[in-house]
Amino acid sequence: MSxxxxxxxxxxxxxxxxxYLRREGMQVEAVHDSEAALEQLRDPALRPDLLxxxxxxxxxxGLDTLRELRLQHRLPxxxxxxxxxxxxxxxxLELGADDYLSKPCLPRELLARVRARLRRHTVEGAxxxxxxxxxxxxxxxxxxxxxxxxxxxxxxxxxxLTLVQRTGEVIDKATLTRAALGRELERFxxxxxxxxxxxxxxxxxxxxxxxxxxxxxxxxYVLVSGTQPRV
Numbered sequence: 001m002s003x004x005x006x007x008x009x010x011x012x013x014x015x016x017x018x019x020y021l022r023r024e025g026m027q028v029e030a031v032h033d034s035e036a037a038l039e040q041l042r043d044p045a046l047r048p049d050l051l052x053x054x055x056x057x058x059x060x061x062g063l064d065t066l067r068e069l070r071l072q073h074r075l076p077x078x079x080x081x082x083x084x085x086x087x088x089x090x091x092x093l094e095l096g097a098d099d100y101l102s103k104p105c106l107p108r109e110l111l112a113r114v115r116a117r118l119r120r121h122t123v124e125g126a127x128x129x130x131x132x133x134x135x136x137x138x139x140x141x142x143x144x145x146x147x148x149x150x151x152x153x154x155x156x157x158x159x160x161l162t163l164v165q166r167t168g169e170v171i172d173k174a175t176l177t178r179a180a181l182g183r184e185l186e187r188f189x190x191x192x193x194x195x196x197x198x199x200x201x202x203x204x205x206x207x208x209x210x211x212x213x214x215x216x217x218x219x220x221y222v223l224v225s226g227t228q229p230r231v
Contacts (some may be wrong), residue, residue: 006018007054009032009057032057037069039133051076055092062079065184066092078110080100094198098117113182116181129164132210133211134210134211145207145210170219172219175220176192176221221224
């Protein structure tokens with residue numbers, strides 16, 4: 001049974017969403033402020049499999065909470081926001097959110113996002129993959145560039161894994177969205193672009209000889225080794 005931690009100061013909404021997810025076979029606990037959420041994350045026995053985190057909360061808001069928890073935790077995070085502004089979505093993704101939903105959202109849509117993230121959090125197969133100095137261990141969900149471990153969110157790891165599995169092949173954004181986020185690409189959705197930008201930065205910070213993720217205008221993205229010419 002998957003363990004979900006729901007963090008939102010709207011107690012009525014929490015009760016509604018928690019009950020819906022419980023009926024679908026999930027173990028759900030709801031807390032109503034960031035400090036309570038961070039306290040649970042500090043205890044391995046209470047740590048959830050996935051976090052649903054509201055942006056607008058009294059005291060420490062969801063974005064500040066996300067920034068702090070990403071210093072230590074890789075668990076999947078789905079952000080909720082009543083404002084739904086594109087800038088909020090981009091900031092959330094840049095801070096390490098795996099997915100983002102605007103409120104009010106349909107419980108069924110949230111369930112679909114949760115299931116998709118949980119499926120992708122368990123990557124099958126333990127065989128190592130390598131491109132240049134980049135090495136991925138799918139079974140352990142770890143990635144290394146020049147033996148320096150990359151700190152990747154779940155979505156970032158799956159995005160990089162997809163690119164590595166198809167090195168040298170241009171992959172369109174719709175395919176990358178399905179592979180990394182578990183959903184279809186939406187109109188004006190720049191989530192994949194934000195994730196790509198973060199992965200690029202982490203690869204470069206780890207090693208200047210890391211493979212590069214190149215954009216192909218109007219087509220998508222391609223991973224090329226450090227010795228290949230730019231597209």
